[in-house]
Amino acid sequence: MAEALVKEKPSLGYHEEKTDTVIRLVSTRKRKKEYQVTGIQDIASENNWKAWLYLAPVIILVAVFLLYPLVNTMFIAFTENYKYATGEYDGFTINNFGVILGLTPTTSGAVVTDFVDYAIPNTFLIVFLTVPVSTLLALIIAVALNSIKWFQKFLQTVFFLPYVTNGIAIGMVFSVIFDQQGVINYIFGTDTAWVFGATRAMGFVPLCIYIVWSSIPFKILVLLSGLQGIDKQYYQAAQIDAAGHAKTLWRITVPLLSPQIMYLLVTSFIGAFKEYTSIVALFNGPGTSGKYGVPNMYTIVYYIYDNLSTSTSYAAAAAVFLFAIILIFTFLQFAVSKTRVHY
Amino acid sequence: MKNVFKKFLKKEEKPALVEKPKIVLSIEDSGKTVDAIKRSQKIGHIVMMTITYAFILFLALMMVFPFYWMIITSLKQRSEIIATTQTFFPSIVMWSNYVYVFQVFDFTNYMFNTIVVAIFSTLGTLLTTIFAGFAFARLKFKGREPLFMLFLMTMMIPGEMMVISNFITVASFGWVGEGQTLMDAYAAMIVPFWVSVFYIYLLRQTFKQIPNELYLAAKVDGKSDWNFLWKVMVPLAAPSLISITILKFMGTWNSYVWPQLITLNEDYQLISNGLRGSAFVNNDAGGQVEYGYQMAASVCVTVPLFLLFVFFRKYIMRGVGRAGIKG
Numbered sequence: 001m002a003e004a005l006v007k008e009k010p011s012l013g014y015h016e017e018k019t020d021t022v023i024r025l026v027s028t029r030k031r032k033k034e035y036q037v038t039g040i041q042d043i044a045s046e047n048n049w050k051a052w053l054y055l056a057p058v059i060i061l062v063a064v065f066l067l068y069p070l071v072n073t074m075f076i077a078f079t080e081n082y083k084y085a086t087g088e089y090d091g092f093t094i095n096n097f098g099v100i101l102g103l104t105p106t107t108s109g110a111v112v113t114d115f116v117d118y119a120i121p122n123t124f125l126i127v128f129l130t131v132p133v134s135t136l137l138a139l140i141i142a143v144a145l146n147s148i149k150w151f152q153k154f155l156q157t158v159f160f161l162p163y164v165t166n167g168i169a170i171g172m173v174f175s176v177i178f179d180q181q182g183v184i185n186y187i188f189g190t191d192t193a194w195v196f197g198a199t200r201a202m203g204f205v206p207l208c209i210y211i212v213w214s215s216i217p218f219k220i221l222v223l224l225s226g227l228q229g230i231d232k233q234y235y236q237a238a239q240i241d242a243a244g245h246a247k248t249l250w251r252i253t254v255p256l257l258s259p260q261i262m263y264l265l266v267t268s269f270i271g272a273f274k275e276y277t278s279i280v281a282l283f284n285g286p287g288t289s290g291k292y293g294v295p296n297m298y299t300i301v302y303y304i305y306d307n308l309s310t311s312t313s314y315a316a317a318a319a320v321f322l323f324a325i326i327l328i329f330t331f332l333q334f335a336v337s338k339t340r341v342h343y
Numbered sequence: 344m345k346n347v348f349k350k351f352l353k354k355e356e357k358p359a360l361v362e363k364p365k366i367v368l369s370i371e372d373s374g375k376t377v378d379a380i381k382r383s384q385k386i387g388h389i390v391m392m393t394i395t396y397a398f399i400l401f402l403a404l405m406m407v408f409p410f411y412w413m414i415i416t417s418l419k420q421r422s423e424i425i426a427t428t429q430t431f432f433p434s435i436v437m438w439s440n441y442v443y444v445f446q447v448f449d450f451t452n453y454m455f456n457t458i459v460v461a462i463f464s465t466l467g468t469l470l471t472t473i474f475a476g477f478a479f480a481r482l483k484f485k486g487r488e489p490l491f492m493l494f495l496m497t498m499m500i501p502g503e504m505m506v507i508s509n510f511i512t513v514a515s516f517g518w519v520g521e522g523q524t525l526m527d528a529y530a531a532m533i534v535p536f537w538v539s540v541f542y543i544y545l546l547r548q549t550f551k552q553i554p555n556e557l558y559l560a561a562k563v564d565g566k567s568d569w570n571f572l573w574k575v576m577v578p579l580a581a582p583s584l585i586s587i588t589i590l591k592f593m594g595t596w597n598s599y600v601w602p603q604l605i606t607l608n609e610d611y612q613l614i615s616n617g618l619r620g621s622a623f624v625n626n627d628a629g630g631q632v633e634y635g636y637q638m639a640a641s642v643c644v645t646v647p648l649f650l651l652f653v654f655f656r657k658y659i660m661r662g663v664g665r666a667g668i669k670g
Contacts, residue, residue, distance in 0.1 A: 048484045048485065050482065051478045051487075054478040055475055055478045055490075057470070057474060057537075058474065058538055061471065062538055062540070064512065065509055065512070066497050066538070066540075068508065069505040069506075070504055070505065072507075072511070073504050073507050073508050085520070087511070141402060144399050147395060148395060148396065158403045161406060161410065161652075162406060164593065164648050164651070164652040166596060166641070166648065167597055167599070167615070168599055168618045168644075169615075169618055169641035169644045170413070172618065172637055173409045173410075173412060173638065173641060176416055176424075179634075181425040181426070181427065183412065183429045186429040274501055274503060277597075277599050280619060304503050304506075305506075305600060305604070308604065309510075309604075320504070322503060323501055
């Protein structure tokens, strides 16, 4: 036994020798790559000051038009009666958030609840109605487009058309289509006011249809390019296992598309929170009764733009509020994506 | 009891024994030959394809319908637009709607403003993007990665946060306010949009794909970074740059909020603002909107975008596929 133990030692030494040669092999490979990289870095690092020269225009513009405004808006949100023309304000307060949320009265003494009554619920309704519907519809269309042979390119272009349009122009077309004497009421034999003089609920129908219509093209494009990147072998394997169409879609296509879907959800959630132009285009004002009526179609962003010059502090508070909501949602989505998205 | 149990067991066992061969023989049992099965599969495939095509064509019609309705409404008389019986083709084609658009709506002025703003903001954006993309992709300097991360993080901030303060900034430059000239308005509409973090990100990715060997070769030939950027990198990244140009152009064509905020005079505004302006309200008819004129103007605004799309379809779709942000 003792002899055997002793005999094992040289074998260990042999083993060591072996690993030694392996390491040497790897190290030569590494050196080759490192040599290439350092070559460029040597040249590039000489131009250190030049790099800042190249970046100067962008840095100045980002500082003036992106970073400074961000800080300044947060600052304004905590000032009282900020006047944008002169930059004057009457001290600091946190009442602005109370005012927009309808909790504290404004300086003139009235409690304004447009923001809580219309802006917040409308914005959330738009987000949770249009984003799931448009994403699901885009997914179905993309899968269908991917499975056909004839006219695929042509139909792909047709579905992309709404992207290359002027939002205001097409929004006005929708308000003509949904006019009380328009084609929708004519086809369905109804006499509903969808746009002008509509109730809040009815006003949401053309609005959501318009938003879905205009947001679908981009989603189809992204999903289609994702679909074309999926390896055909997965589908052949599914076919051998006799998996049905629905099962193939939910078990293979959707999980493999999850990065694209995730990207679309994050961007379209943010986009839907900022809906504004669609309302201007459709209703020509903040509500279904025109420019000066009840603002029952208010969104958070509409509120911001409406109050920008008259009560800047409230607009800034609303902007900070929106920023916080978007941040929370984005982080929530990233947290979900960690468990659900397969990269 | 035992007997019953045994019977039960037997019953349980028997189907299991029978079923196994059944699976194998099922094809022969149903009396179908391989050809027949292939045929039925083919029929199933054709049915599936028919349903798919019907579904897609229906939705494609939905997609195109607003465009169709825009065009025919722009050619209709007022009485026909609001008639109780809607027509799917104008009974009398009214080209005069378009004449009105060019004479009363002053389409050419809005168009001119839009094109000027689009050209100059696109040129500025291209320059800053090329410089920044080059620096981030090629040059090495201290704090490159942190700075790039900071840039990327600004993409998360909603533009509405910026609009309030940018309005104040632009006003303090004297571009907005009493005595605003056309040049002031142009500057206010162009300069704040000279930077786009997203395009910088896009171009950096493109620049990074250009092989190191080209850079080294240029160095060996004694070319400066500046020459290398303009003679090698920019031509090689041309497809990306074209995509950026077109998307930026489309963005200006669509911009509504900012021009609306900063212009005092309607003559300084852009095409979207003109469309939603008051030119189409007929005061004689009790403040009714003249849909025919409005739609004719919409067609005039949409057609240039369509032409752009027809000629640059490849670049637009590829650019959007990677970028995905309008403007």
